[in-house]
Amino acid sequence: MTTTTAAPVRPAPVRATRRRRTEIDSRRQRWGWLFVGPFAIVFATFLIAPLGYAFWMSLRLKTLATGERFVGLENYVKAFSDEIFLRGLLRVAGFAAVMVPVQILVALVAALVLDTLTTRLSKFSRLMIFVPYAVPAVIGALMWGFLYSPRFGPAADLFGLVGLDAPNFLAPGTVFGSLVNIVTWQWAGYYMIVIYAALRSVDPSIYEAARIDGATGRQIALRIKVPMISSSMVMVVVFSLIGTLQFFTEPQVLRSIAQGAIPVDYTPNMYAYSLAFSYSQFNYASTIAFALGVVVFIGSYLFLYLTRKQSGLK
Amino acid sequence: MRTTRRTRGRVAVPALLAMSLLAACGSGGDGGSAGSTDAAGGEEASCTNTITKTDAQQVTVWAWYPAFADVVDLFNETHDDVQVCWTNAGQGNDEYTKFSTAIEAGSGAPDVIMLESEVISSFAIRDALVDLSQYGADEVEDDYTAGAWKDVSSGDAVYGIPVDGGPMGMLYRQDIFDQYGVAVPTTWDEFATAAQALKDAGFEGYITDFPTNGRAFNQALFAQAGSAPWTYDNAEPTEVGITANDEGAKKVLEYWDGLIEDGVVGTEDAFTTDYNTHLVDGTYATYLAAAWGPGYLSGLADADSDAVWRAAPLPQWDASSPVQVNWGGSTFAVTSQSEIPEAAATVAKEIFGTEEAWKIGIEKGALFPLWKPILESDYFRDLEYPFFGGQQINKDVFLDAAAGYEGFTFSPFQNYAYDQQTTVLFDMVENGTSAGDALDTLQETLVTYGKEQGFTVSE
Numbered sequence: 001m002t003t004t005t006a007a008p009v010r011p012a013p014v015r016a017t018r019r020r021r022t023e024i025d026s027r028r029q030r031w032g033w034l035f036v037g038p039f040a041i042v043f044a045t046f047l048i049a050p051l052g053y054a055f056w057m058s059l060r061l062k063t064l065a066t067g068e069r070f071v072g073l074e075n076y077v078k079a080f081s082d083e084i085f086l087r088g089l090l091r092v093a094g095f096a097a098v099m100v101p102v103q104i105l106v107a108l109v110a111a112l113v114l115d116t117l118t119t120r121l122s123k124f125s126r127l128m129i130f131v132p133y134a135v136p137a138v139i140g141a142l143m144w145g146f147l148y149s150p151r152f153g154p155a156a157d158l159f160g161l162v163g164l165d166a167p168n169f170l171a172p173g174t175v176f177g178s179l180v181n182i183v184t185w186q187w188a189g190y191y192m193i194v195i196y197a198a199l200r201s202v203d204p205s206i207y208e209a210a211r212i213d214g215a216t217g218r219q220i221a222l223r224i225k226v227p228m229i230s231s232s233m234v235m236v237v238v239f240s241l242i243g244t245l246q247f248f249t250e251p252q253v254l255r256s257i258a259q260g261a262i263p264v265d266y267t268p269n270m271y272a273y274s275l276a277f278s279y280s281q282f283n284y285a286s287t288i289a290f291a292l293g294v295v296v297f298i299g300s301y302l303f304l305y306l307t308r309k310q311s312g313l314k
Numbered sequence: 315m316r317t318t319r320r321t322r323g324r325v326a327v328p329a330l331l332a333m334s335l336l337a338a339c340g341s342g343g344d345g346g347s348a349g350s351t352d353a354a355g356g357e358e359a360s361c362t363n364t365i366t367k368t369d370a371q372q373v374t375v376w377a378w379y380p381a382f383a384d385v386v387d388l389f390n391e392t393h394d395d396v397q398v399c400w401t402n403a404g405q406g407n408d409e410y411t412k413f414s415t416a417i418e419a420g421s422g423a424p425d426v427i428m429l430e431s432e433v434i435s436s437f438a439i440r441d442a443l444v445d446l447s448q449y450g451a452d453e454v455e456d457d458y459t460a461g462a463w464k465d466v467s468s469g470d471a472v473y474g475i476p477v478d479g480g481p482m483g484m485l486y487r488q489d490i491f492d493q494y495g496v497a498v499p500t501t502w503d504e505f506a507t508a509a510q511a512l513k514d515a516g517f518e519g520y521i522t523d524f525p526t527n528g529r530a531f532n533q534a535l536f537a538q539a540g541s542a543p544w545t546y547d548n549a550e551p552t553e554v555g556i557t558a559n560d561e562g563a564k565k566v567l568e569y570w571d572g573l574i575e576d577g578v579v580g581t582e583d584a585f586t587t588d589y590n591t592h593l594v595d596g597t598y599a600t601y602l603a604a605a606w607g608p609g610y611l612s613g614l615a616d617a618d619s620d621a622v623w624r625a626a627p628l629p630q631w632d633a634s635s636p637v638q639v640n641w642g643g644s645t646f647a648v649t650s651q652s653e654i655p656e657a658a659a660t661v662a663k664e665i666f667g668t669e670e671a672w673k674i675g676i677e678k679g680a681l682f683p684l685w686k687p688i689l690e691s692d693y694f695r696d697l698e699y700p701f702f703g704g705q706q707i708n709k710d711v712f713l714d715a716a717a718g719y720e721g722f723t724f725s726p727f728q729n730y731a732y733d734q735q736t737t738v739l740f741d742m743v744e745n746g747t748s749a750g751d752a753l754d755t756l757q758e759t760l761v762t763y764g765k766e767q768g769f770t771v772s773e
Contacts, residue, residue: 277411
């Protein structure tokens with residue numbers, strides 16, 4: 001945290017200079033602490049301390065019929081052999097495999113199209129694509145719940161027009177797609193803005209040069225624009241990956257209208273939530289949460305490592 | 315020099331913290347100042363109601379009864395030494411989640427809390443509730459039916475004072491049965507015949523819905539055929555008996571599975587917006603309901619304007635020896651975090667302990683009282699319900715149902731059991747698992763869980 005304020009002390013030929021230097025340094029240090037202070041306090045109180053407490057809890061075990069005791073890593077052994085947790089992990093991995101590419105593709109295409117347009121319509125479209133992100137996630141999920149509802153949703157009418165029965169969007173087989181749809185609707189606009197901002201920062205003279213060299217619009221988009229914003233793309237994918245592995249809000253909200261298709265342990269986070277707040281197993285819930293954290297960390301680290309060239313981390 | 319600088323740095327940080335805290339108080343602290351000037355209450359609490367007698371001891375209460383504000387005002391007007399500070403902390407599981415967190419945190423729970431009787435054991439095992447027998451609960455035992463009292467007590471311990479009940483009956487659409495010329499069923503055999511007859515006569519809806527997430531509803535139906543899945547006594551808190559796949563449960567579930575396969579009952583989730591609309595728009599010809607059901611129904615939107623609702627007793631397996639069951643209903647318990655358990659017990663015993671309070675509860679909240687003086691009064695028996703065309707539904711249905719209810723033993727991990735029940739029932743409806751297999755799976759899951767939680771499990 002403080003590395004930014006601590007300037008390296010170079011050897012000085014004269015003693016007096018060195019003393020002045022250190023004095024300036026420590027004065028800077030003091031101001032540095034002051035600036036970092038408010039953040040550090042909030043960070044420590046609301047993130048580090050709860051994390052530490054949760055980790056301590058995850059090393060203990062308290063069941064309904066027995067007292068609390070220290071069990072070390074026993075909970076973790078149980079978690080990583082817990083069928084429900086592993087099934088949840090597999091499910092979010094499935095979501096990641098589908099949801100991340102879909103979101104990024106939608107966002108990228110929208111950003112590329114908007115980047116080439118300069119009409120008033122493009123400003124309007126940009127705003128409209130972004131709007132779903134401004135809707136709180138819970139409200140968005142509730143709204144989609146109504147749209148999916150066989151009675152209140154428009155599906156029955158739309159399918160009726162062509163003489164078909166509307167599918168049940170909340171059946172066990174279809175709920176996966178329904179959730180992907182909600183998340184894509186909500187997040188594609190946000191990723192689009194990030195990608196679009198990156199595109200705007202590219203020097204347009206490069207495109208001009210490419211055009212003189214005979215590149216088509218598609219070639220410019222795929223061969224020049226995409227590679228030039230690859231670091232932003234990596235960031236967006238990491239956001240989306242982490243968000244998907246921690247999938248919680250949308251399935252939890254939809255569960256209120258599809259309790260059979262979305263069981264309480266649908267995703268690891270939902271599992272941890274119900275363990276803690278429905279079944280009062282706070283210790284094991286902490287373990288699940290931490291175990292998920294480990295998986296997310298490994299997943300995003302692996303991804304960043306594999307894309308270190310594109311992201312410029314190397 | 316060095317030390318001075320350090321010290322200054324340290325001072326600056328707490329100063330900043332203090333400033334931000336002050337800012338936080340300034341923005342959020344206005345609400346609580348009104349009622350917090352008293353010394354007797356000691357702690358700051360924000361009540362939904364306004365407390366005028368600020369010198370009296372304050373008892374905090376969480377509850378979600380409809381029209382409860384009037385009941386609280388009535389209590390506060392008629393008591394000088396103790397005042398109720400009421401908050402609605404959410405309904406059912408929403409409130410339990412907050413309570414559960416407060417138990418784990420060691421603070422934050424109210425003095426008195428509204429709990430459904432089915433969750434009492436789950437909280438009692440966590441030492442979250444006070445045994446009220448030491449605060450004179452026995453004195454009011456005679457004010458309640460034996461079944462209601464059994465639901466709140468375990469052995470000699472009493473963990474709650476019963477408030478309202480959910481004896482079950484069948485609410486039905488007279489107009490639909492008349493239109494298709496089908497007789498209103500009184501037994502489950504007749505119910506199955508009527509279901510088929512309605513369908514054959516061209517009725518496009520279903521006779522009723524069998525929701526896989528019915529939780530207490532499904533369990534009550536099982537119990538009617540003698541299913542008693544739990545053996546549990548708080549005096550031996552680490553021993554539990556589980557028989558979720560007993561004969562009664564299997565018989566009932568096979569019955570419903572048959573109706574589902576014949577396509578004569580619905581299987582949609584309960585308590586969703588769609589379900590609520592279907593209840594009143596003529597999709598279902600009957601609503602198997604608890605005594606609080608009429609209040610629930612009359613509050614729903616999109617109802618058929620010409621619907622003719624009537625109430626009848628719940629169909630029976632054996633008409634010659636009827637069995638009455640209960641769905642829901644609630645109690646007031648005192649939490650072990652309360653520093654004033656005696657005053658809290660007084661509130662629990664007395665808040666719904668007057669006729670005036672109950673008239674509010676019955677007429678504005680559509681509650682079904684368990685307090686005998688009003689339960690057995692002529693007023694309640696003869697009460698006519700406009701929603702049922704003036705039918706005296708208590709006299710016709712619910713009083714008998716309440717009187718015949720013998721109590722039920724719930725699990726110390728009831729919430730988990732319900733969630734698992736939903737899972738296996740959904741599996742049965744969706745994937746065609748047989749009723750017997752579904753219940754065997756449920757049994758196995760519950761036994762495993764019980765052992766994992768450190769119980770000595772007997773099957």
